[in-house]
Amino acid sequence: MKIINLIENTEGVKECSFAHGLSFYIETKTHKLLLDLGPSEETIHNAEALDIDLSEVDTVILSHGHYDHSGGIIPFTKINSKAVIYMQDLAVDDYYADDGESATERYRYIGIDKDIIKLSQANFVSGDIKIDDELELYTVKNRSHELPSTNKNLLVRKENGFSRDDFQHEHFLVIHDEGKNILMSGCAHNGILSILDAYIDKYQKAPDLVISGFHLMKKTDYTDCEIREIELIAQALMKYPTEFITCHCTGTAAFDIMENIMGDRLKYVHSGEEIIL
Numbered sequence: 001m002k003i004i005n006l007i008e009n010t011e012g013v014k015e016c017s018f019a020h021g022l023s024f025y026i027e028t029k030t031h032k033l034l035l036d037l038g039p040s041e042e043t044i045h046n047a048e049a050l051d052i053d054l055s056e057v058d059t060v061i062l063s064h065g066h067y068d069h070s071g072g073i074i075p076f077t078k079i080n081s082k083a084v085i086y087m088q089d090l091a092v093d094d095y096y097a098d099d100g101e102s103a104t105e106r107y108r109y110i111g112i113d114k115d116i117i118k119l120s121q122a123n124f125v126s127g128d129i130k131i132d133d134e135l136e137l138y139t140v141k142n143r144s145h146e147l148p149s150t151n152k153n154l155l156v157r158k159e160n161g162f163s164r165d166d167f168q169h170e171h172f173l174v175i176h177d178e179g180k181n182i183l184m185s186g187c188a189h190n191g192i193l194s195i196l197d198a199y200i201d202k203y204q205k206a207p208d209l210v211i212s213g214f215h216l217m218k219k220t221d222y223t224d225c226e227i228r229e230i231e232l233i234a235q236a237l238m239k240y241p242t243e244f245i246t247c248h249c250t251g252t253a254a255f256d257i258m259e260n261i262m263g264d265r266l267k268y269v270h271s272g273e274e275i276i277l
Contacts, residue, residue: 001177002027003211003275006046007038008247012270015049017042019271021068022186022213022248025052028134028177033059034083035173035184037072044075046272057083060121061137062112063186064170065091070112077119085116086137089124090169092117096162098153107155107162125171128202136174138202140167143194149229150215151189165189174199174207180277181205185212187249193236206240211275214258217251227257234258238265245269 006023007016021039025047026032034057037043047054054076060083062070073085095111116122128138147167155162167189175182181203188195192214200206216230234257237244244266246255252268259266269275 005269005273007043008271010270013272016046016272032057035061036063036069036186037076039068039071041075043072055080060085061173062087065112066110069186073116084123085121086123088169088171089126094157096155134176137171139171140190140194140198144197145191145193148191180208182209183207187213187215189215206242209243211245213248214250216254217249230254230257234261
């Protein structure tokens with residue numbers, strides 16, 4: 001099995017661009033697939049730099065309906081018209097970030113390119129789905145923990161105005177490979193602890209490996225309460241018999257706080273790097 005990060009926020013392999021977004025290339029015994037496609041066609045260029053032939057990909061998983069995970073989908077379909085693209089049906093809704101009253105434009109659209117909806121390759125699902133014996137998607141039905149505080153400015157726009165996003169458009173990839181179970185998430189907007197609880201409820205045991213952003217990044221300094229929130233998440237993750245790899249929206253500052261608690265149980269993967277399993 002092979003897992004390579006195609007793009008994320010931090011510099012890694014020197015031939016690869018880095019940008020706010022996320023994409024992973026994965027090879028299993030029977031699949032070549034992508035989890036997310038980053039913010040733009042930079043993801044495609046990085047794959048070329050890493051000698052990855054995206055025309056051979058058979059499956060694409062869009063983890064949730066945000067631009068920084070979906071911006072490379074339309075460029076990808078120019079070179080691959082056969083791969084099935086799985087997304088929750090709610091991923092097509094209008095998602096926004098509230099940048100505050102002082103912003104030039106307070107409500108900033110962060111949803112997907114609406115042309116994605118028209119793609120013949122797009123496969124809209126509602127809730128959990130078993131793709132085959134290797135790949136499954138599942139959702140969080142009832143969160144067991146509060147949403148991370150860093151989600152508070154993320155909104156969905158409906159006919160009656162803006163409301164706080166409840167992230168029902170987010171699903172999670174489970175890969176079963178040679179007796180190992182790998183859980184992959186884009187941003188873990190539902191909260192990594194709720195996601196793990198939902199996983200255990202479904203599969204009756206913890207995953208062997210989790211690869212996910214934790215959506216703990218902030219543009220400003222953390223308050224004492226926010227630092228404590230990050231510490232409590234790290235302490236809770238230590239209770240699982242699981243290895244964790246993170247990137248993207250966790251942010252390097254939050255990663256440093258968590259690493260101080262988790263040690264080598266938590267690693268960071270940078271743009272273009274391969275995860276050694």
